[in-house]
Amino acid sequence: MKLKYNKRSVSIICYIIPIILCTLLISCKKDFLDKKPDKALLVPTTLQDFQALLNNLTIMNAAPSLNMIAGDEFLLPDENLEYLDISEVNSYSWNPYLGARLLDWETPYQQVFYANVILEGVEKLSPDQSSQQQRDQIKGNALFFRARAFYNLAQEFAKPYIKASASTDPGIPLRLKSDVNEKSVRASVQQTYDQIITDLNAAKNLLPQKPALNTMASQLAVNALLSRMYLSMNDYTNAKKAADDYLAVNNQLINYNTLTAAGINPFPQSIKDGNQEVVFYGDLISALFNFFSPYINPDLYNSYDQNDLRKSLLFADDGTGKYSFVGDYTGFAYRLFGGLSTDEVYLNRAECLARNNDLNAALKDLNFLLINRYKTGTFTPIMSTNADEVISIILKERRKELTARGIRWSDLRRLNLEDKYKTTLSRMINGRLLSLPPNDNKYVFPIPDNEIAGSGIPQNPR
Structure with missing residues (x-):
């Protein structure tokens, strides 16, 4: 069967083979959390060792990608499904079984393991082995990366935060020690979020305000993640406070009129050349899905106004009348952005303000974002005194601005x-109409079979 490749796919085909090989090698390994320590291996003991662990961008800066595949942003030609990993096919089709192994589970727990090694190691250092500032920054980074991993795991493998039931809803295993022999136990959703908050607040006191490199943590990154996390908890007061703290220090946006819709990706590389909106660089775990002609959901593409520069900067015609996504904030053609950025924080705060009926302030944030996204002189500021209308507009802009992240x-x-915002997802696959109703059990991914077998923790219902 002949595959259909779009412009994006052709330009990055040389990256597919290494990713496939890497995936195969990883999938052949014994479960990461089940590994027994090898006494012959070098144990990290110095700040240089700990920094080297943090500098492993492939592991530490990765974020889950199956949730993006399962969402409503992209569609895939039926004939290309057979070339994907089973976890990707089943995520896309909302199948109850994702596979025995999942990188979306294993990679965050690798991050947690590295973070715990660092946190334990730093405590063993004598005062003459490092300056206090170095120790603080290493420890702060480890706490941030652990919190980010726990948050990402909770978005896929635990129920959404519901205050009334959070103390009894099963969360994720909270690995707080590096001992791989320690038995995994599922914490509650409340305990999961409490741990994330504890780690982030502790990290914030140890980190610099801005990072020397955006691959590392900072107070800005902590505030951005706190704002995202509190919003996911529907805690609009604390989400706004974190956004306020962030925007008081860093409030600049890219004027999209300064970019050109040419080449593979119109955005500067976040690490190399710098994207002023990116405060923490992260990317989504590589998936074969990205290479086999996914195209933007027509409903989403058609929601952009013709004068909205995102329509031409984020998407490119693949030659078949469909549009592929090219506007990654990574700046790379083969990596999807999974980090933290200023545009998201503006949208977080705008929603919080609107939820608290401060509509003028909410629209001020939203209009500031949009005037930097529209062709110069074409944007008419949004005005409304209806809270429901303003919230609805902000939510639509979230979907348009934060695509593929x-x-x-x-x-x-x-x-x-919330009844007024419930969404039923649907798509046609091989002539069958599939749907995912609101609050379905499939919004919580199954824990990998090998983890269930090894630890005995309860599986999520399907």
Whole structure:
């Protein structure tokens, strides 16, 4: 069967083979959390060792991608489904079984393991081995990365946060020690979020305000993640406070009129050349899905106004009348952005303000974002005195602005808890109409079979 490749796919075909090989090698390994320590291996003991662990961008800066595949942003030609990994096919088709192994589970727990090794190691250092500032920054980074991993795991493998039931709803295993022999136990959703908050608040006191490199943590990154997390909890007061703290220090946006819709990706590389909106660089775990002609959901593409520069900067015609996504904030053609950025924080705060009926302030944030996205002189500021209307507009702009960043799934989960914002997802696959109703059990991914077998923790219902 002949595959259909779009412009994006052709330009990055050389990356497919290494990714496939890497995936195969990883999938052949014994479960990461089940590994027994090898006494012959070098144990990290110095700040240089700990920094080297943090510098492993492939592991530490990765974010889950199956939730993006399961969401409503992209569609895939039927004939290309057979070339995907089973976890990707089943995520896309909302199948109850995702597979025995999942990188979306294993990679965050690798991050947790590295973070715990660092946190334990730093405590063993004598004062003459490092300066206090170095120790603080290493420890702060480890706490941030652990919190980010726990948050990402909770978005896929635990129920959305519901205050009334959070103390009894099963969350994720909270691995707080590096001992791989320690038995996994599922915490509650409340305990999961409490741990994330504890780690982030502790990290904030140890980190610099801005990072020397945006691959590392900072107070800005902590505030951005706190704002995202509190929004997922429907805690608009604390989400706004974190956004306020962030925007008081960093409030600049890219004027999209300064970019050109040419080449593979119109955005500067976040690490190399710098994207002023990116405060923390992360990317979504590589998936074969990205290489086999996914195209933007026509409903989403058609929601952009003709004068909205995102329509030409984020998407490109693949030659078949469909549009592929090219506007990654990574700046790379083969990596989807999974980090933290200023545009998201503006949208977080705008929603919080609107939820608290401060409509003028909410629209000020929203209009500031949009005037930087529209062709110069074509944007008419949005005005409204209706709270429901303003919230609805902000939610639509979230979907348009934050496409392909792994955020939409969390938004669907939290918004499905409100009758007025519930969404039923649907798509045709091989002539069959499939649907995912609001609050369905499939909004919580199954824990990998090998983890269930090894630890005995309870599986999520399907």
